[in-house]
Amino acid sequence: MKYWRKPLDADTIKVPHGRIYVVKEQCKGCGFCVEYCPKDVLELSQEFNKKGYHSPVAVREEDCVSCGLCELICPDFAIYAELIEEDETTEETPNKTDKTEKAEV
Amino acid sequence: MNKPAAHLETAIVEQDTHPMADLLRMDRMPHIWCSGCGLGTGLTCFIMALKETGIPEDKVAVVSGIGCTGRVAGYLNLDSFHTTHGRGIPFATGLALANPDLRVVVYSGDGDLVAIGGNHFIHSARRNMDLMVVCVNNFTYGMTGGQAGPTTPISAKASTAPYGSYDYPFNIPYLAIASGATYVARWTSLHMRRLKNSMREALPKKGFRVIEIICPCPTAFARKNRLGSGLDLMKHYHDNSIIKHGADPREADIDMNGKVVCGTFLDIERPTFRDFQTENIAKQLGGE
Ligand SMILES: Cc1ncc(C[n+]2csc(CCOP(=O)(O)OP(=O)(O)O)c2C)c(N)n1
Ligand code: SF4
Ligand code: SF4
Ligand code: SF4
Ligand SMILES: [Mg+2]
Numbered sequence: 001m002k003y004w005r006k007p008l009d010a011d012t013i014k015v016p017h018g019r020i021y022v023v024k025e026q027c028k029g030c031g032f033c034v035e036y037c038p039k040d041v042l043e044l045s046q047e048f049n050k051k052g053y054h055s056p057v058a059v060r061e062e063d064c065v066s067c068g069l070c071e072l073i074c075p076d077f078a079i080y081a082e083l084i085e086e087d088e089t090t091e092e093t094p095n096k097t098d099k100t101e102k103a104e105v
Numbered sequence: 106m107n108k109p110a111a112h113l114e115t116a117i118v119e120q121d122t123h124p125m126a127d128l129l130r131m132d133r134m135p136h137i138w139c140s141g142c143g144l145g146t147g148l149t150c151f152i153m154a155l156k157e158t159g160i161p162e163d164k165v166a167v168v169s170g171i172g173c174t175g176r177v178a179g180y181l182n183l184d185s186f187h188t189t190h191g192r193g194i195p196f197a198t199g200l201a202l203a204n205p206d207l208r209v210v211v212y213s214g215d216g217d218l219v220a221i222g223g224n225h226f227i228h229s230a231r232r233n234m235d236l237m238v239v240c241v242n243n244f245t246y247g248m249t250g251g252q253a254g255p256t257t258p259i260s261a262k263a264s265t266a267p268y269g270s271y272d273y274p275f276n277i278p279y280l281a282i283a284s285g286a287t288y289v290a291r292w293t294s295l296h297m298r299r300l301k302n303s304m305r306e307a308l309p310k311k312g313f314r315v316i317e318i319i320c321p322c323p324t325a326f327a328r329k330n331r332l333g334s335g336l337d338l339m340k341h342y343h344d345n346s347i348i349k350h351g352a353d354p355r356e357a358d359i360d361m362n363g364k365v366v367c368g369t370f371l372d373i374e375r376p377t378f379r380d381f382q383t384e385n386i387a388k389q390l391g392g393e
């Protein structure tokens with residue numbers, strides 16, 4: 001999100017960043033995490049796991065805001081995010097996007 | 106912006122690193138639930154809610170009946186028991202009465218709780234027993250291959266209703282409230298945070314609490330009704346659910362094309378079975 005004017009507290013807002021971990025052999029490729037990640041971080045891999053499912057990969061991990069939605073929606077305990085660093089906001093906010101609202105109905 | 110550099114490879118980790126591994130029996134994973142089944146999402150919400158309440162793990166017991174949902178008891182690394190079909194509530198009643206410090210949860214399916222176990226459900230609600238009941242409603246008997254059950258919507262197809270079911274289904278919030286429950290909520294598997302918050306709210310309460318989870322069963326219910334995958338059902342919930350706290354439960358019937366009314370229908374207090382037992386009976390017997 002671009003600001004048309006710099007908010008007064010822009011220097012103090014922190015953008016969280018997450019690192020994604022996948023328990024590949026436990027995933028059943030349902031696609032819930034891919035569909036509902038608010039930052040479109042995930043895609044299903046081309047590879048198969050041992051059970052024949054495509055597990056997710058974090059193709060845009062640098063965009064992950066560690067919101068935890070993928071962990072909460074995964075029915076197979078196969079993905080989670082870890083907060084790695086807090087960073088200063090300049091032009092982006094980690095606030096709700098249309099997609100997060102979509103998943104929260 | 107000094108964002109971390111993009112990782113070229115996604116970290117693949119072992120199952121025991123998962124933040125919920127401590128409350129799950131990881132030796133039984135992967136679980137038996139189908140790809141796209143919503144049962145695991147609800148269970149994740151339950152585990153997170155339990156952690157957020159701070160209730161010690163040895164002060165919680167989870168009881169299930171039989172069915173795909175009934176597997177929950179066997180997957181939780183808590184004191185848990187997998188009873189016979191429909192008998193989760195009577196078993197849990199014994200636990201709750203014998204050990205008032207225990208938070209007792211019955212976690213089971215629509216068929217288990219309101220078909221074969223239906224009498225236990227209504228009478229336990231009537232007596233306002235100290236139980237939290239999580240009823241996963243997938244509109245069918247998932248485990249046995251998709252027979253029509255007490256919540257199958259009119260016109261929905263099932264293995265025992267190949268031309269569509271034609272008897273009225275139970276509306277679980279209405280049934281629970283009419284029978285005497287004191288906390289009643291309904292969410293779909295897509296309302297993860299709201300479901301988790303509801304569970305966190307209901308866990309420490311007293312009395313008979315019912316949380317219904319509308320849940321995708323892609324293998325039995327969706328396949329018979331050509332509704333697509335688990336993800337298609339999640340999208341369907343997104344488009345067709347409305348949140349209305351305090352809604353009149355009579356207006357929360359579920360049919361094949363209508364809206365799914367979600368929210369907290371009721372949150373009241375009235376004396377529980379235990380309150381009556383300790384006050385009234387002791388008085389009758391001349392004790393304190
Ligand atoms: C006394 C008895 N009758 C019938 C069965 C067969 N049976 C096993 S699971 C089930 C229905 C489960 O439906 P539900 O509670 O909705 O659970 P789901 O599998 O949909 O999660 C039935 C009828 C049984 N195990 N025991
Ligand atoms: S933590 Fe949030 S932003 Fe990061 S991958 Fe998961 S859903 Fe996407
Ligand atoms: S939600 Fe879980 S099971 Fe489904 S694709 Fe993502 S990691 Fe795999
Ligand atoms: S049969 Fe239905 S309820 Fe049972 S595990 Fe498969 S999708 Fe889930
Ligand atoms: Mg069922």
